[in-house]
Amino acid sequence: MTTNTCLCPTTRARRDLRRIEFFQGTLDSTSEITDARIFDTTLRDGEQSPRTSFNYEDKREIAAILDEMGTHVIEAGFPVNSDAEFEAVRDIAESTHVTTCGLARVVEKDIEAALDSGVDMVHTFVSTSDVQLQDSMHATRQEALDSAVESVERITEAGAECMFSPMDATRTSEDFLIEVIEATSDAGADWINIPDTCGVATPRRFYDLIEIVDAHTDARIDVHTHDDFGFASANAVSGFEAGASQSQVSVNGIGERAGNAAYEEVVMALESLYDVNTGIDTTRITELSRIVEEKSDIPVPANKPIVGRNAFSHESGIHAAGVIENSDTFEPGVMTPEMVGAERELVLGKHTGAHSVRERLVDAGYAPTDAEVREVTRRVKEFGAEKQQVTMSELERFAQEVGVDEESEEVRA
Numbered sequence: 001m002t003t004n005t006c007l008c009p010t011t012r013a014r015r016d017l018r019r020i021e022f023f024q025g026t027l028d029s030t031s032e033i034t035d036a037r038i039f040d041t042t043l044r045d046g047e048q049s050p051r052t053s054f055n056y057e058d059k060r061e062i063a064a065i066l067d068e069m070g071t072h073v074i075e076a077g078f079p080v081n082s083d084a085e086f087e088a089v090r091d092i093a094e095s096t097h098v099t100t101c102g103l104a105r106v107v108e109k110d111i112e113a114a115l116d117s118g119v120d121m122v123h124t125f126v127s128t129s130d131v132q133l134q135d136s137m138h139a140t141r142q143e144a145l146d147s148a149v150e151s152v153e154r155i156t157e158a159g160a161e162c163m164f165s166p167m168d169a170t171r172t173s174e175d176f177l178i179e180v181i182e183a184t185s186d187a188g189a190d191w192i193n194i195p196d197t198c199g200v201a202t203p204r205r206f207y208d209l210i211e212i213v214d215a216h217t218d219a220r221i222d223v224h225t226h227d228d229f230g231f232a233s234a235n236a237v238s239g240f241e242a243g244a245s246q247s248q249v250s251v252n253g254i255g256e257r258a259g260n261a262a263y264e265e266v267v268m269a270l271e272s273l274y275d276v277n278t279g280i281d282t283t284r285i286t287e288l289s290r291i292v293e294e295k296s297d298i299p300v301p302a303n304k305p306i307v308g309r310n311a312f313s314h315e316s317g318i319h320a321a322g323v324i325e326n327s328d329t330f331e332p333g334v335m336t337p338e339m340v341g342a343e344r345e346l347v348l349g350k351h352t353g354a355h356s357v358r359e360r361l362v363d364a365g366y367a368p369t370d371a372e373v374r375e376v377t378r379r380v381k382e383f384g385a386e387k388q389q390v391t392m393s394e395l396e397r398f399a400q401e402v403g404v405d406e407e408s409e410e411v412r413a
Contacts, residue, residue: 033237033274037246038267039073039222040066042292043092044103045260046250047077049298058295059088060095062251065288067096069281072246075101075123080113093118101163106147108154115158123193124151125165128172128180145180149187156188163191163222170196170209178216185217192219193248196235199228199258203238210242224248227258236261237269251292252300252307264289264306264340272334286341312337313345314356348395349384352377357395364392366399367407375402 042062047054054062059077066074076092077085079102093100101121104110114122126144127137133144148164155162164184169177181192194213196206206225213221223239225232225247236247253262264285270276289307293300302310312331327336327344337344346356357377361368368376379398380390388394 033240033270033276035245036240036270036274036276036278037072038263038278038280039075039101039246039248040071040250040263041075041224041248041260042066042250042254042263044075044077045224045248045256046254046292046296048256049254049259049296050257052254052296052298054295056084056088056091059092062288062292062295063092063096065284065291067098069284069288070279071098072279073099073101073121075103075248076117076119078103079117079119080104080107080110086113086117089117089119093120099161104151106144106151111151111154115155115160119160121161121163121191122155123163123165124148124155125167125193125195126151127168128166128177129168130173131171132168141176145183148180149183152184152187152189156190161190162188163193164189165193165195165224167195168197169194170201170206171198174212178212181213181217185219189217189219191222191246192217193222193224194239194244195224195248196226196232197224199226199232201225201235202229202231203234206235207238207242210239210244214243220245222246222248225261226256227253227260230258232259232261233265233269236266237274240270240274252289252296252298252304254292254296254298262305268306268335268340272332272339282339283341306335306340307342312342348380348390350381352380352384352390360392360395361399361404362407364396364399365407366404368399368404372399372402372404376404 043054043059063074063076074092074096076089079086079089089102099121100119101123102114102117102119104114104122104124106124106126111122111124126148127133128144133139133141137144152162152164166172166177166180185192192213194210210221210223221244223236223244225235232253236249239247247261247266249263249266250260251263253259267278267280267282267285270278271282286307289300300307302308305311346359348356348360354373354377357380358368358373361376376398380395383394384390
């Protein structure tokens, strides 16, 4: 079942913590999106990442955290795929409080397996682009349309929530896409998902497509975007702007080929840039990211937005000096490390300035003079220029070599 998204005291406290006034300037509007739901597909499309496989315990652990965070829908897997997959999906459906979803082709055995697994929602799909129909599915448009309608009817008759996806929608003839959407909507689909299966959409074009879809269905619209050209998260947000109610995402953006829209990017864009209360506990985002990184064996790049180790790190002297004075100077301002369960870091290296060195020395219990700070900074820069990592032990070694005195106990008290 779906969790209640009302502002309970804990949620209200989180929003008070995160609600930072958006800076006035060229991008000071936050009104385009008023409501947005998150459909997590880490355990289904995310697991389809090449060379990635989650075992039963992995799936249960990830699902439990997604559930506790308040994620709206968890796509637990593809029940017909194997007995082990069926058991994992069934157990996740039984043990979580949010809506659970199982994937199914427009094939009777897939639909029945999904229904038997006990999920709240069945997500059924069929290819609609000519290239996939001809060279992958080996089916005609009419066969695809008939199978889609029959599958939607079977799911709705069983009393489950139904999501229908015209796979490869962004490479499908517009006329045929509309025909399929209207037919499956009339058959009772609760959700129409528009997948950019091969990642060819751009934000403006995807916006226009979602507007067209919205004009031809009374069902709620969901979007599923891939990152082949690096547009997945942008396209997901563009879908929301155009009227979609929900986006499919995966943690760390893992998934087929270059992956999916990233859970952490889409959620934080909604929360911080659009002032949307998703109801999700964002303070566990970094924790969730690290667990999925470990279980998927896909390293998170250092420069990955939101969860990369450099996301809230500063080395440049100008940037570090500004952040020491006020973190809003060289961070978004509307998103802080605390909001995602991370920590800010002042990194020492080739680009480090005196402000950062002084800050680190004082934090370590030293009382440096201006001259000593300059000398320690010179050594840090030289050491960093040799591509050496400047750790705290190295910084303390430099301080001792320069003769920096430690702060007295009386001063510390």
